[in-house]
Amino acid sequence: MTALTSLTLKGALEGLKNKAFSAVELTTAHVAAVEAARPLNAFVLETPEKALEMAAASDAKIAAGNAGPLEGAPLGIKDLFCTQGVRATACSKILGDFKPPYESTVSANLFGDGAVMLGKLNMDEFAMGSSNETSAFGPVANPWKIKGGNQTLTPGGSSGGSAAAVAADLCLGATATDTGGSIRQPAAFTGTVGIKPTYGRCSRWGVVAFASSLDQAGPIAKTVEDAAILLTSMAGHDPKDSTSLDVETPDFASFVGKSVKGLRVGVPKEYRVDNMPAEIDALWEQGVAWLREAGCEIVEVSLPHTKYALPAYYIVAPAEASSNLARYDGMRYGLRAEGRNLTEIYENTRAQGFGAEVKRRILIGTYVLSAGYYDAYYLKALKVRRRIAEDFDRAWEQCDVLLTPTAPSAAFALGERTADPIAMYLNDVFTVTTNLAGLPSISVPAGLDAQGLPLGLQLIGRALDEGTVFAAASAIEKAAGFKARAERWW
Amino acid sequence: MSDGKTIKGRTGDWEMVLGLEVHAQVASNSKLFSGAAVGFGAGPNEQVSLVDAAMPGMLPVLNRYCVEQAVRTGLGLKAKINLKSRFDRKNYFYPDLPQGYQISQFDQPIVGEGVVLVERADGSSFTVRIERLHLEQDAGKSIHDLDPNATYVDLNRSGTALMEIVSRPDMRTAEEAAAYVKKLRAILVTLGTCDGDMEKGNLRADVNVSVCRPGDYERFRETDDFSHLGTRCEIKNVNSYRFIQQAIEYEARRQIEILEDGGRIDQETRLFDPTKGETRSMRSKEDAHDYRYFPDPDLLPLVLDPAWVKEIEAGLPELPDAKKARLQSQYGLSAYDAGVLTADAALSAYFEAAAVGRNAKLVANWTTNDLAAKLAADGLEFDASPIPPANIAALVELIEKETISSKIAKQVFEHMWAGEGAPAAIVEKHGLVQVTDTGAIEAVVEKLIAANPGQAEAVKAKPQAIGWFVGQVMKEMAGKANPAAVNAILKAKLGVE
Numbered sequence: 001m002t003a004l005t006s007l008t009l010k011g012a013l014e015g016l017k018n019k020a021f022s023a024v025e026l027t028t029a030h031v032a033a034v035e036a037a038r039p040l041n042a043f044v045l046e047t048p049e050k051a052l053e054m055a056a057a058s059d060a061k062i063a064a065g066n067a068g069p070l071e072g073a074p075l076g077i078k079d080l081f082c083t084q085g086v087r088a089t090a091c092s093k094i095l096g097d098f099k100p101p102y103e104s105t106v107s108a109n110l111f112g113d114g115a116v117m118l119g120k121l122n123m124d125e126f127a128m129g130s131s132n133e134t135s136a137f138g139p140v141a142n143p144w145k146i147k148g149g150n151q152t153l154t155p156g157g158s159s160g161g162s163a164a165a166v167a168a169d170l171c172l173g174a175t176a177t178d179t180g181g182s183i184r185q186p187a188a189f190t191g192t193v194g195i196k197p198t199y200g201r202c203s204r205w206g207v208v209a210f211a212s213s214l215d216q217a218g219p220i221a222k223t224v225e226d227a228a229i230l231l232t233s234m235a236g237h238d239p240k241d242s243t244s245l246d247v248e249t250p251d252f253a254s255f256v257g258k259s260v261k262g263l264r265v266g267v268p269k270e271y272r273v274d275n276m277p278a279e280i281d282a283l284w285e286q287g288v289a290w291l292r293e294a295g296c297e298i299v300e301v302s303l304p305h306t307k308y309a310l311p312a313y314y315i316v317a318p319a320e321a322s323s324n325l326a327r328y329d330g331m332r333y334g335l336r337a338e339g340r341n342l343t344e345i346y347e348n349t350r351a352q353g354f355g356a357e358v359k360r361r362i363l364i365g366t367y368v369l370s371a372g373y374y375d376a377y378y379l380k381a382l383k384v385r386r387r388i389a390e391d392f393d394r395a396w397e398q399c400d401v402l403l404t405p406t407a408p409s410a411a412f413a414l415g416e417r418t419a420d421p422i423a424m425y426l427n428d429v430f431t432v433t434t435n436l437a438g439l440p441s442i443s444v445p446a447g448l449d450a451q452g453l454p455l456g457l458q459l460i461g462r463a464l465d466e467g468t469v470f471a472a473a474s475a476i477e478k479a480a481g482f483k484a485r486a487e488r489w490w
Numbered sequence: 491m492s493d494g495k496t497i498k499g500r501t502g503d504w505e506m507v508l509g510l511e512v513h514a515q516v517a518s519n520s521k522l523f524s525g526a527a528v529g530f531g532a533g534p535n536e537q538v539s540l541v542d543a544a545m546p547g548m549l550p551v552l553n554r555y556c557v558e559q560a561v562r563t564g565l566g567l568k569a570k571i572n573l574k575s576r577f578d579r580k581n582y583f584y585p586d587l588p589q590g591y592q593i594s595q596f597d598q599p600i601v602g603e604g605v606v607l608v609e610r611a612d613g614s615s616f617t618v619r620i621e622r623l624h625l626e627q628d629a630g631k632s633i634h635d636l637d638p639n640a641t642y643v644d645l646n647r648s649g650t651a652l653m654e655i656v657s658r659p660d661m662r663t664a665e666e667a668a669a670y671v672k673k674l675r676a677i678l679v680t681l682g683t684c685d686g687d688m689e690k691g692n693l694r695a696d697v698n699v700s701v702c703r704p705g706d707y708e709r710f711r712e713t714d715d716f717s718h719l720g721t722r723c724e725i726k727n728v729n730s731y732r733f734i735q736q737a738i739e740y741e742a743r744r745q746i747e748i749l750e751d752g753g754r755i756d757q758e759t760r761l762f763d764p765t766k767g768e769t770r771s772m773r774s775k776e777d778a779h780d781y782r783y784f785p786d787p788d789l790l791p792l793v794l795d796p797a798w799v800k801e802i803e804a805g806l807p808e809l810p811d812a813k814k815a816r817l818q819s820q821y822g823l824s825a826y827d828a829g830v831l832t833a834d835a836a837l838s839a840y841f842e843a844a845a846v847g848r849n850a851k852l853v854a855n856w857t858t859n860d861l862a863a864k865l866a867a868d869g870l871e872f873d874a875s876p877i878p879p880a881n882i883a884a885l886v887e888l889i890e891k892e893t894i895s896s897k898i899a900k901q902v903f904e905h906m907w908a909g910e911g912a913p914a915a916i917v918e919k920h921g922l923v924q925v926t927d928t929g930a931i932e933a934v935v936e937k938l939i940a941a942n943p944g945q946a947e948a949v950k951a952k953p954q955a956i957g958w959f960v961g962q963v964m965k966e967m968a969g970k971a972n973p974a975a976v977n978a979i980l981k982a983k984l985g986v987e
Binding site: 098100370 | 540543544545548549550551552590641643782783784788790
């Protein structure tokens with residue numbers, strides 16, 4: 001059975017196609033892996049019956065010769081996605097045991113292509129966090145540990161459950177979302193691949209909103225090719241989302257392994273931040289060398305407004321969140337606390353339902369939108385956002401793709417940064433820029449640090465140019481030959 | 491001599507200044523951002539989509555038809571159509587607002603400045619400048635009186651499209667404010683962009699009232715500096731012409747009394763209580779919400795294709811002002827008659843159907859007076875009139891041909907209203923044909939002169955006294971004698987003139 005769970009998505013799909021094993025066998029193996037991995041706390045809801053039912057249906061389709069592109073592939077679904085009849089909580093107490101009467105467009109696309117759902121994946125509450133420690137269901141444990149150490153590490157966040165589940169071979173791939181780095185940073189911390197596509201590639205319909213102008217769904221997968229296969233299925237125009245782009249979805253997998261000869265790779269000098277571990281800097285240099293060897297032209301570029309990205313992000317995202325989360329008022333679904341009057345019901349419901357980090361961001365967001373502060377904070381942040389997008393526009397005159405580290409550190413220990421929100425926010429320093437600019441960006445595992453923890457490199461592309469991003473990422477993947485797996489301790 | 495604007499106070503004269511925000515429900519089969527149906531009379535919460543109920547992950551999608559209706563309305567108000575506008579969120583908590591915010595348009599509305607020409611009751615007119623029109627979602631309905639300990643919420647109305655039409659403070663009397671709403675309603679109904687049903691709340695007004703001293707308003711108009719005007723209070727959600735006037739009269743009086751007692755007007759939001767005829771404070775400026783408006787990130791800026799706007803413009807129906815001018819020139823009506831007809835689209839349609847080939851002035855009189863009174867008494871509109879326009883036309887034709895007198899026509903009309911059918915048949919059935927046979931009239935006249943020699947002498951001395959004989963002849967002939975013939979014969983027989 002271990003053999004089946006260690007397959008890549010691509011490998012598993014081939015095996016199913018060649019009838020080397022059935023979808024039910026494949027799913028059964030993953031269901032067992034999920035059960036055995038409960039100490040990781042990656043899943044907040046296991047749906048084995050549903051998984052086996054879907055797998056049986058997939059076997060019937062494979063037998064009938066009308067299998068979808070993901071037919072029989074067991075996946076995990078981040079709890080931010082609404083899943084019809086299956087509890088969706090965004091890992092917040094405020095949603096109680098809310099069972100949506102609808103399926104998100106992205107998960108519906110995957111299931112429509114034959115994917116099998118193993119269950120719902122843990123995450124930071126409402127996707128607000130960089131360590132999966134704000135989840136109402138408790139933190140996720142990173143499958144990776146420091147060589148010879150026993151400390152439990154964070155898998156990153158907010159898609160910590162997605163990253164851990166993929167890294168631990170609990171599923172062949174997982175859905176995730178990225179508002180400021182929530183796909184890429186956990187991918188980097190767990191030695192997996194995660195891509196945040198161009199804003200508007202994936203529909204936000206049925207995904208619990210955090211910050212509407214920044215949120216994008218994407219996959220976390222074992223390989224660049226797997227990520228490309230999943231994204232091809234997840235993406236597509238959706239008339240139910242006004243910000244969804246009405247463009248064709250290419251076969252992203254066709255870009256994987258494509259020659260990068262002559263590709264101009266930009267290295268933004270502003271991403272060399274203070275206090276960055278030398279190992280990460282070295283890995284970045286290594287990445288540059290790999291791409292040069294693969295025939296890329298390396299250019300140093302400048303993104304001068306980078307240092308303003310994080311502050312701008314922590315204004316725009318909480319502002320939108322403070323409004324998006326107003327609907328959780330105890331009136332129609334989810335938690336409802338008692339109170340003597342309407343105001344008390346609101347206050348008690350939201351006080352009991354939201355965790356500390358969510359409350360902090362609602363307060364920040366409410367503050368920056370308030371009369372008298374709006375211009376100084378929110379409006380200013382929007383201006384910064386435009387400058388950042390212009391920085392990228394100028395960079396694209398010199399290069400086709402940008403190479404940066406994904407995060408300024410490797411995975412850290414649970415509890416290490418919970419006391420200092422700013423230290424936690426600093427983790428997003430390399431990732432928020434592309435959310436603000438709406439650009440596609442991927443994290444690829446590129447090596448291990450001295451402690452044996454995985455590190456990721458980030459590739460950023462032009463809007464809608466995921467193809468180049470996948471091509472460059474697969475060149476790094478190939479050159480790095482990253483084969484390390486977390487040693488099983490759970 | 492009062493100009494109608496002046497309000498006498500203890501300390502001198504006052505004037506009121508009025509500006510209105512009219513909320514008009516967009517005539518559309520579905521809501522502004524969801525596909526849910528819009529309708530009146532559905533059971534509670536039967537017309538609620540997942541978007542209207544603000545379920546997690548639901549997103550708004552703008553209804554193109556509602557945008558078209560707003561553009562059409564803007565064109566009807568001769569207003570600037572903004573080819574780029576934006577939707578914003580207005581944030582506040584209330585159970586009938588499931589999202590916790592209303593999607594509205596804050597600083598970039600779809601329609602900019604326009605103008606409405608309004609007629610007063612005396613036929614004179616004035617203009618009201620329109621500041622803007624924007625699209626927004628309506629909230630649901632909170633029902634507080636079904637249970638002493640609970641509030642029920644009906645979300646059927648939640649998400650329904652509203653047009654908020656904001657006027658400049660250009661009305662100076664309660665009558666002018668009501669006349670403005672009446673005119674606005676006529677434009678909207680003609681355009682088909684709002685059904686104008688005020689009883690159902692589909693058209694309602696927030697009325698801003700302030701008072702000032704004579705001359706202040708003129709200074710304000712010269713400078714556009716609001717400091718020349720008094721502090722305003724906003725009376726929310728008034729939904730009839732009568733209540734609008736009552737609320738304004740009461741509120742202006744209230745403000746004057748406070749000022750004359752040396753007090754200050756607090757800027758606040760007030761509610762009108764129709765049973766008491768009073769306004770009362772709802773919330774003060776200090777309690778006003780900070781709505782934290784910001785651009786809705788779920789929606790893209792609304793960009794209109796100028797060609798599409800032109801297309802809508804080309805398809806506009808005839809608007810009340812144009813219709814009024816046409817009725818005057820085409821039918822030779824007075825401005826007053828044309829104005830009365832234009833105020834009600836069904837009435838003018840009725841009139842035009844009846845006026846073909848007939849004396850238009852007579853048709854206008856019959857429709858706007860006799861028929862209008864009957865319909866109003868029965869609560870009917872002109873498009874539901876039991877008397878078809880062809881029968882009013884036939885009645886007027888009988889008068890024109892002197893088959894019946896105007897007086898007899900009144901009787902015929904009563905029979906028509908009673909459902910007896912076409913006027914010619916009624917005239918025949920009841921023997922109401924006018925007698926123009928001079929022989930028959932002469933016989934009656936001779937008989938009366940013979941029977942009343944004293945009266946006959948009196949007429950010779952005082953010709954006006956002939957009226958007595960006219961009355962007697964008419965009485966004798968059951969009103970059917972042709973009045974002109976009666977006069978001529980009497981004069982000849984009595985030897986007057």
